[in-house]
Amino acid sequence: GKLGKDVLGNDIAADAGETMDIPVGEGVEQRSDGRFYATQVGVPLIDTAAGISLQSTLTHSGDVNLSTGNIEFSGDAVIKGAVESGAYVFVKGNLTVEGGIRGGEVICGGDLIVNGGIVAARNVFAKGEIKAEFLDNSKVSSNGAILIRKSIMSSRVASGTTIQVGENNDGKVIGGLIIAREALQCGHIGAPRAVTTEIEVGADWRMQVTL
Numbered sequence: 001g002k003l004g005k006d007v008l009g010n011d012i013a014a015d016a017g018e019t020m021d022i023p024v025g026e027g028v029e030q031r032s033d034g035r036f037y038a039t040q041v042g043v044p045l046i047d048t049a050a051g052i053s054l055q056s057t058l059t060h061s062g063d064v065n066l067s068t069g070n071i072e073f074s075g076d077a078v079i080k081g082a083v084e085s086g087a088y089v090f091v092k093g094n095l096t097v098e099g100g101i102r103g104g105e106v107i108c109g110g111d112l113i114v115n116g117g118i119v120a121a122r123n124v125f126a127k128g129e130i131k132a133e134f135l136d137n138s139k140v141s142s143n144g145a146i147l148i149r150k151s152i153m154s155s156r157v158a159s160g161t162t163i164q165v166g167e168n169n170d171g172k173v174i175g176g177l178i179i180a181r182e183a184l185q186c187g188h189i190g191a192p193r194a195v196t197t198e199i200e201v202g203a204d205w206r207m208q209v210t211l
Contacts, residue, residue, distance in 0.1 A: 025053025041074045063099065064089060082116065094128070101138075111144070141205060152176065152186075154195060158205035173197060179205045 004012040027040040042054030058073045063081035076093035085103030092109040100116030111128035121138040129144040135155045143160040154175035165171030165186035172188045175195040190197040
């Protein structure tokens with residue numbers, strides 16, 4: 001501590017302070033007393049027992065929308081809810097969306113896993129694979145494979161490798177434009193009296209000007 005003074009101006013010696021032993025965890029190092037430095041990209045966490053650490057994965061509780069604000073993160077991320085209309089998510093690593101994507105825009109530098117469907121999304125892109133329950137009226141593209149469990153409806157979808165719809169040749173592709181560099185696997189393409197369904201296999205969408 002520092003010296004103090006009484007009302008007469010006399011010095012008052014300060015009591016010796018106690019040294020706080022703060023533990024540091026992953027991604028943090030202490031270089032001098034009271035100063036901590038990050039050694040990796042992450043989210044700061046402070047715990048009374050574990051001390052200070054950095055979590056390499058960003059976890060967002062609930063939906064991402066205009067009220068919560070957009071998400072931009074340099075590592076992996078998990079969204080516990082959905083990405084709603086008007087929201088923007090940019091993640092340099094892998095991204096898991098436990099809900100669906102409903103009208104938002106998502107850019108992912110790794111693999112993208114969506115436990116629900118992708119509906120009315122203006123742009124969804126992943127450098128790795130994309131997995132989702134279904135696609136409806138959305139624009140979706142990836143450098144890797146696109147794996148859809150149920151159906152693709154009225155969407156513009158492009159993969160740098162393969163597109164698989166359904167798990168036992170029971171998937172449906174109805175309407176829209178489908179571009180796969182290597183292969184398209186599905187059980188049904190098009191439907192009577194439905195909108196036109198365009199399929200391109202062997203084309204690389206990345207060489208085209210627009211999707």
